Amino acid sequence: MAPSDTLVLRVAGRPVARYVTRPELPARLSPRPYLHPVTTLAGTAATELSPADHTHHLGVGVAVPDVEGHNFWGGRTFVRDRGPAELGNHGTQRHIAFQLRDPGGFVSELRWVAAGTELLRERRTVAATELTASAWALDFTFALTNVTPGELSIGSPATNGRPGAAYGGFFWRARKEDRAPDVFTADRAGESEVHGTRANWLALAGAGWTLVFAGATEETRRDPWFVRAAEYPGVGSSLAHTERLTVAPGDSVVRRIVTVVADGRLDRQEAAALAGKAVGR
Template sequence: MTPSGGVAVLRCAGRSVARYVTRPALAPEHAPRPYLHPVTTLAGRTVTEALPDDHPHHLGAGVAVPDVAVAGAAVTGAAGDDPTGHDFWGGPSFVRGRGYVELGRHGVQRHDGFKLCDPDGFVAELSWTADGGRWLREYRTVAATCLSDSAWALDLTFSLTNVSGRGLSIGSPATNGRPGAAYGGFFWRAPKEASAPVAFGPAGEGEEALHGLRAEWVALAGAGWTLVFAGATEETRRDPWFVRAAEYPAVGSSLAHDARLPVAAGEGLVRRVVTVVADGRLGRDEAAALVRRAVTA
């Protein structure tokens, strides 16, 4: 992997399988941040989407959080008040009593540099900044592992540390009053096709069955591709999955599902998600076998 022009290329079995955009030229309302796009199968089929018309703040695969606030602040307030948190997700913010409102309180994930950069992976340092200061430091580790002639795994770990000098908390639209919208953390936007992808997991099928579920893995299968997402640590597996298929195709984690997640000054959190990227449509048993192999590789 040799970074050039703000883009680093990730390779597996000698093939380019992902591009990591370190310094995208984005408007502030997109909450500028590094992201992976396009990510492709080994046969070259693109399985991410960036800046789609339906949600122009969706940026391929990466890490995004819609609400980071000073701990103890009235982040939702009374009806009509603005939240005090900063949006590292992009787009409008959900305000209790008002719905989604464009508040202009967007933070920025700044790529500070690579600590390690090899053809099959990298370790990057990022600063999450808002109000002119650094709120969070992130170390992001991404690696590609070949699993077969038709499948590979993207292993993404992010470690966030509160360097603001104050207690912080992480929220979501769900904790701010919108049930079922607990997105925040790892997020993968898949391409929208003529038909919605099939969502399935170890013991269920369909968006309604999987959304908000704590499961070892969940999968999306589209036209000629399958993505299988696995929480690779015990702490990651405690986060419920955010799953969309009908409105748009995406899978993410929920750092703040039932309540805001406190992050004390100097403390942090670590999450690891491994994604199997496969050509063709996998069955449940095949998906489970590849996930087990990918997580332990």
């Protein structure tokens, strides 16, 4: 892989994330750019790449299991009245160019292509900023524009008949440890309590790290959180929770999530304070 295909993000002079634009991956994994490894300021890893339990989980990025029936998530496709199935319907997110790139962040253009046709054009804006001596924030915005002449429909396994599986959108695969991480919001705790809820912020706390995810726009805050802790640690936003999301020709879907990456285990008060600082509230 050429050096121009990767970018290292730095905070206070320390490397905290590596962005891979053109990974060499099999079609079944829905090849796409991703951030991995992402670390705390002390160097503790907070992401996983292609873990054994879900080889299509690729660090931090954007993944959608159903765009007009095309799989941009990777792995099997959930089919109504049939269940998970191996289908040759995987799409690819192709990095085209950087409009801006420096150690503090980047702006890039991507094309979402399936079956030889470009469906979506994405503008991705990512920035890394210092919050405290032990915490920094990854500010991640994506804008998906329908470049086809007709409507595009975005779905999830949940909208296709699998309750509780409304994944699709921004997704962060965290590091799996011997003990499942704690997960909590301002007023709820535990995977079953926070999964599918709408909360201004949500925290995932591991052995020596805490991630605090915050929706930074009104539209993003309306998306329920997709949360896994016991089976594997992962957090994302749900573009299609109970209903499919329709995008008209030329229209865009824009979401912005800011994630606090902190050393140590934060409590509710600390998580709330850092989430507010990260999104300017």
